[in-house]
Amino acid sequence: EAQVTQNPRYLITVTGKKLTVTCSQNMNHEYMSWYRQDPGLGLRQIYYSMNVEVTDKGDVPEGYKVSRKEKRNFPLILESPSPNQTSLYFCASCRSTDYGYTFGSGTRLTVV
C-alpha cells in the first residue's frame, strides 16, 4: 500500500530532551515536507526537501532540523524541545511531476 509512515503517533517529552520523529514513504517521491498543525492556525510548513541532500526552510523552521540522506526517509529532529513546540506534526510527500501531497497520519507531540 502506498503510504507515508510517521512514528511515533504520540509522544510526551520534557523540555530540552532531544527527540526525532521519523517519516518514511514507499512511493519513490522526490518531494517531502514537514508541517505542524495548531488550532486556529491551520498547517504551517516547517522544512521541505526536493530530493536527497536538498532541504530548505519553510515558514516556521526555528527549533527544528531535518536531513534527507535517503529518498524514502525525512526525519524531523528537535534538538532542545520547548513547550511552544507542542503540536500535531504531519509529514507529506509527492512526486515532482504531480501536485497533490500524500500525508502521514500525524504525530501528536507534547513538551512539558
Added chain:
Amino acid sequence: AQSVTQLDSQVPVFEEAPVELRCNYSSSVSVYLFWYVQYPNQGLQLLLKYLSGSTLVKGINGFEAEFNKSQTSFHLRKPSVHISDTAEYFCAVRGSGSEKLVFGKGTKLTVNP
C-alpha cells in the same frame, strides 16, 4: 507568495442539506488548488484538486469544487451531506514552479441529524 483565506471557521448544517465551503486565494503566478479533509484524530486526505482544464472538479465522496480565476475562488460544494461528512476541511494552494503547499486555517463542518 501565495495565501489562502477560508471564509468560515465553522459551518453547521442538517443532514441531506447542501453545503458550500468557501475558499479564496491570492497569488502572483498561476496556481494549483486543493481541498483536503481531516476526520477526527486522523491525517489529511485529498478530496480533489484543480491543476488545469475544466474549472469544475469532481472529487471523492460526492464533493465538487469550481475554480473561478476572476474571483480567485475555489469553493467546495456537496448537494446533500451525510453525518459522516463531519470533519475539518482545508483549502490549499500551490504556486506554479513551487513545491510549497499553503493551507487555509480550515473550516469545521458539522452535520446534524
